[in-house]
Amino acid sequence: xxxxxxxxxxxxxxxxxxxxxxxxxxxxxxxxxxxxxxxxxxxxxxxxxxxxxxxxxxxxxxxxxxxxxxxxxxxxxxxxxxxxxxxxxxxx
Numbered sequence: 001x002x003x004x005x006x007x008x009x010x011x012x013x014x015x016x017x018x019x020x021x022x023x024x025x026x027x028x029x030x031x032x033x034x035x036x037x038x039x040x041x042x043x044x045x046x047x048x049x050x051x052x053x054x055x056x057x058x059x060x061x062x063x064x065x066x067x068x069x070x071x072x073x074x075x076x077x078x079x080x081x082x083x084x085x086x087x088x089x090x091x092x
Contacts, residue, residue, distance in 0.1 A: 020081050021074055027082070028070045035063055058091065065089035 042056045066089050072078035080086055 020085075024070050024073055024082060028067065028074070031063060031067055031070070035060070035067070038063065061091060062089050 038056055038060050042052055042060065045053045045056070066083060069078065069080075069082040069089060073080070073082055083089070
């Protein structure tokens with residue numbers, strides 16, 4: 001009887017993970033768009049100031065870590081669900 005209960009729980013966990021995978025795939029697309037916008041803004045600022053904006057450098061680095069966390073979750077290389085279900089990645 002416990003084998004059936006474990007199998008049912010396992011199937012349910014797979015469906016729950018699938019739901020979170022869909023959410024994170026959507027978040028990946030949004031974050032990719034944000035990365036593109038940050039890239040364009042950073043390029044324009046570099047043209048105007050001859051130097052990158054340090055805040056955008058920091059944000060871009062954190063956003064890249066976030067995209068990596070999502071990719072790891074989607075490919076089942078990691079079990080932790082990325083932001084907003086955990087902390088936003090920051091520089092070490």
